[in-house]
Amino acid sequence: MEFERHYNSIEEVLEVAKSAEGKLVKEFDVNNRLESKKNKGGIGQIIEEGLFQRAVNSRAEADFANLDLELKVTGLKSNAKQTSFSAKERLVLNIIDYMEEYKHIFEESSLWHKNKNILIMFYQWIDEISKGDFPILKSVIHQFTDADLAVVKQDWQIIIDKIKAGKAHEISESDTMYLAACTKGANAKSMRQQPFSDIPAKQRAYSLKSSYMTAYARRILMDEDVISVFKPEELQSKSVEALLQERFAPYIGRTIYELKKHINFAENKNKAMYASLISDLLGIKGTNLDDTEEFAKANIKFKTIRLEPNGVPREHxxxxxxxxxxxxxxxxxxxxxxxxxxxxKFLFVVFQFTEAERENPNRVPYLKGIKLxxxxxxxxxxxxxxxxxxxxxxxxxxxxxxxxxxxxxxxxxxxxxxxxxxxxxxxxxxxxxxxxxxxxxxxxxxxxxxxxxxxxxxxxx
Structure with a gap:
């Protein structure tokens, strides 16, 4: 591209982005990427060239470097009834350089340097139609809330600590809450050197989990109000795991009957009884734990485990x-x-029986503990x-x-x-x-x- 448009403010970039809302991707395909067999043409590249009039290249700095603004174009899928959206995929940010990233604090990291401010353009991904016909839905400047940023910093530190421990090869997306280290490369086989071990590690990139992006998109597009388990100030000082341990601590060792009596729990014997009981204990009565803000964003699933006296569950x-x-x-x-x-991630809420069923058919388990x-x-x-x-x-x-x-x-x-x-x-x-x-x-x-x-x-x- 001979001419690259220069932008003087984030507001100017956002104004251009918003001018595309309601239009189709193909309206910005100035270089015919959609028709080229050699270059299938990512939608992000099409938008960068055709809408923002900027050449596509792999920049170490943010796309709009003078504004510290990164551009991300990402898809949303609607449900069958067209009443809600979910993220088509995680939002991939930038490659993690194992040999360099551990040397920095969060504020000086490549993650923060490139993704402090992100212009996110959402398009609707529709199965069985050409991607040129995908409509552009919404553009927004993404900035982390204080609570989300606190969790992201904790996630970043978990990734860095594994690198420092010589365990970059053991990093998993489920290690963390909102920020993940996803595999990046041909079939996840691209291997990279790590600084504190001779074991090659998969190439990975920072990403915002699809569960986080789903929650974010629903808030932006649908003004969806989600119940939170924790207050923002709590998340800024402690991890979700530590806060969960604190919330459950007063109830450890109590039987089901004692827990029900403590919170005046309405008696029921259906399969959802344990889930309802746990929600009540955490002060979110009527809300499934999986649907709370923190659990939805981090893709944490709640499961109950009931151990026999020997410490093994009866069932798989x-x-x-x-x-x-x-x-x-x-x-x-x-x-x-x-x-x-x-x-x-899974939150295991563990109960244990002290008697075998043959000894007492009416036995009652006690709350043994939790594990994230x-x-x-x-x-x-x-x-x-x-x-x-x-x-x-x-x-x-x-x-x-x-x-x-x-x-x-x-x-x-x-x-x-x-x-x-x-x-x-x-x-x-x-x-x-x-x-x-x-x-x-x-x-x-x-x-x-x-x-x-x-x-x-x-x-x-």
Whole structure:
């Protein structure tokens, strides 16, 4: 581009951005990127050239360097009823230089240098139409609230501490709350040197989690008001994990009956009883913990664990129903199980029985403790990947379904597979089935974490 437009203020840039609202991406494709087979043309590049009249290049500084303003163009998906939006993906910021980043404090980091102020342009991603026809929805200058910035600083420090400990190869997106270190490179195989270990580490970039972007977009586009568990001033001085430990501390050791009596909890015996009880204990009655601001932004999922007297749960822990077509077609890094455990933290609220059921059929558990947990990267890349690969290979060959006196048996990995994870049915009944890629019908299946593995995670509470 022979001429690059110069901007004198953030307000001037925002005014130009807002002039595109309601228009289609293709209206700004001045270099025909949408038609080029060699250059598929990122929407961000099209907007940068056609709307802002600036040449595309990889800048170490912010896109509008004189204004300390970075440009990000990102997609939103609407739900089936067109009543809400969610982020299509995480918002990738800048590459982490393991050899340099640890030398700086947060305020001097590459993250803050390049992303202190971000102009975010949201477009609507619509399946089955050309991206040139995607409408541009909204433009906004993103600046972190004090509470969010406090969490982001904590997240940044977690990433830096792993680099300093020689564990850059063990970094996982689920280590952190809002700011993540996502893999960046061809199939996550781009490896980089790290300063305090000879073990190569995956190339990673700072990113704002898709869960954070979803919450942010809903607030901007829909003025969605979300209940917070903590006050902004609390988050500025303590981590979410520390605050959760504080909130639960007065209740540790109390039985379910004692907890219910303490908060005048309305008696119910449905499956949601534990979730409702925990919400009441945290002072957010009527709101699911997963839907609170902090949990939604960080993609923290709440799960209850009930331990037997020996410290092991009676049951394995279930997760999503398996999408067999996706399991077969997607790469490891885009798979259902990788996405779940790479991107999600779990709050385990742990209860324990002191008697066996045969000793007392009316036994009541007590609150043993809580644990904010994410699956270690080493487990993700070994046992979890082994599960994915084994199931993938079985699906390619065709699942073996064998009729037995007790029902239909299959050759998917069972609870004795690797001690961490396995596949087993979870359906309304034997007739509740889905179709496999080869056309066979199978009872709905779910991936599970072994109960013995869960016991190890919460041991020591």
């Amino acid at each position: 822990m279930s997760f999503e129903q398996i999408d067999f077509d996706r399991w077969l077609d997607a790469s490891w890094e885009e798979s259902q199980v990788y996405e779940t455990f790479e991107n999600t 947990w994410n699956m270690p990267e080493q487990v993700i890349e070994t046992e979890l990947k082994d599960l994915w690969k084994t199931v993938h290979d079985i699906l390619e060959a065709g699942v073996e379904l064998t009729q037995t006196p007790r029902g239909v048996k299959n050759n998917l990995p069972g609870s004795k597979f690797n001690g961490v994870c396995h596949i087993r049915p979870k359906a309304a009944n034997a007739a509740d089935k889905v179709q496999l890629p080869d056309g066979q019908m199978i009872t709905k299946q779910t991936y599970w974490l072994n109960r013995e593995y869960i016991a190890e995670i919460v041991r020591g509470l």
